[in-house]
Amino acid sequence: MSTVDLPRAAPAVVLTVADVIVETTDARSLVFDVPAEAAERFGYRPGQFLTLRVPSESTGSVARCYSLASSPHVDKALKVTVKRTVDGYASNWLCDNISAGDRVEVLPPSGAFTPTDLDADFLLWAGGSGITPVMSILKSALSVGTGHVVLYYANRDERSVIFAEELRSLVSRHAHRLTIVHWLESVQGRPNPAQLAALAAPFSGHESYVCGPAAFMETVHAALAAADVDRSRVRSEVFRSLSGDPFTEPTEVADVPGADDAASAEVELNGKRHRLSWPRQRTLVDVMIAAGIDVPYSCREGQCGSCACTVTAGEVEMPACDILDPEDRAAGIVLGCQVKPVTDDVHIQF
Numbered sequence: 001m002s003t004v005d006l007p008r009a010a011p012a013v014v015l016t017v018a019d020v021i022v023e024t025t026d027a028r029s030l031v032f033d034v035p036a037e038a039a040e041r042f043g044y045r046p047g048q049f050l051t052l053r054v055p056s057e058s059t060g061s062v063a064r065c066y067s068l069a070s071s072p073h074v075d076k077a078l079k080v081t082v083k084r085t086v087d088g089y090a091s092n093w094l095c096d097n098i099s100a101g102d103r104v105e106v107l108p109p110s111g112a113f114t115p116t117d118l119d120a121d122f123l124l125w126a127g128g129s130g131i132t133p134v135m136s137i138l139k140s141a142l143s144v145g146t147g148h149v150v151l152y153y154a155n156r157d158e159r160s161v162i163f164a165e166e167l168r169s170l171v172s173r174h175a176h177r178l179t180i181v182h183w184l185e186s187v188q189g190r191p192n193p194a195q196l197a198a199l200a201a202p203f204s205g206h207e208s209y210v211c212g213p214a215a216f217m218e219t220v221h222a223a224l225a226a227a228d229v230d231r232s233r234v235r236s237e238v239f240r241s242l243s244g245d246p247f248t249e250p251t252e253v254a255d256v257p258g259a260d261d262a263a264s265a266e267v268e269l270n271g272k273r274h275r276l277s278w279p280r281q282r283t284l285v286d287v288m289i290a291a292g293i294d295v296p297y298s299c300r301e302g303q304c305g306s307c308a309c310t311v312t313a314g315e316v317e318m319p320a321c322d323i324l325d326p327e328d329r330a331a332g333i334v335l336g337c338q339v340k341p342v343t344d345d346v347h348i349q350f
Contacts, residue, residue: 015038017098027095030066030080048068050068065111069131083129114137120147125216126212152199153167154185192219208220211237211239263278266348301337311332
């Protein structure tokens with residue numbers, strides 16, 4: 001069985017760390033300089049993330065995704081924020097070892113936790129380091145949007161509040177549009193759904209964006225349901241560790257049983273249509289990479305949602321995953337890195 005190397009659709013770029021900002025005792029922000037030749041590829045939308053390659057003595061390297069806390073509408077440089085986690089190798093290594101002038105291998109921005117309309121009214125929910133993508137959305141909405149923004153921000157205690165000074169400054173400058181509600185577990189205990197539902201009720205028409213630890217997000221979702229917030233108005237971002245290495249060159253198996261058993265796929269991406277032969281044992285992302293198509297992806301493990309696309313005709317199969325909600329699946333949304341064809345002809349739109 002032979003293999004051939006495939007071209008990467010989104011090759012990594014080595015970025016220089018311009019600054020390291022101490023946010024709290026256990027959180028650091030890394031500010032990156034982007035070379036001019038990579039500027040277009042590192043354009044991003046509020047709420048997206050970067051995938052960093054972190055050296056490891058045991059495996060050579062590990063890949064981790066960190067949300068951009070910077071705003072493309074406000075900040076000149078890209079900034080991700082890393083908070084230490086218990087037994088978290090990558091987060092602890094980055095907090096302990098990275099300094100200004102260091103170089104880090106990074107994949108271009110990705111992720112679907114991003115608003116389509118910055119003029120909307122927003123109800124933003126952040127727990128701990130979940131503030132990072134929420135901060136990007138908040139600053140962008142205040143800078144170029146026209147709506148009202150409410151931020152509910154939960155932390156262990158006052159010392160754990162990331163971006164505390166920046167948030168105070170934003171409230172001072174946008175008092176007529178920005179409301180921030182801080183919840184400190186050391187003072188108020190852990191919030192329950194009833195308490196958060198009471199906070200959410202006056203803003204049930206706002207667009208909710210939720211990010212934080214799993215227990216926090218479960219509480220917020222229960223609260224929003226109790227407050228009769230339409231599910232279509234709720235978006236969530238879940239932090240996950242990657243088990244694979246998206247920085248490695250992907251390979252395509254050339255001689256495998258059933259290679260001639262292929263469906264026909266019409267894929268629309270960035271306004272262009274591509275007609276592809278889609279072997280039934282291969283995922284859509286693999287097939288598109290093999291064809292030299294610049295398909296969006298970040299993890300190739302079905303954990304980030306970067307390759308989400310919509311089946312507009314035909315039938316596909318995909319393993320169970322918790323990235324997509326039942327409503328997403330019902331609407332025909334799938335993950336390109338996981339999906340395989342069932343019918344002979346499939347139409348996909350990115």
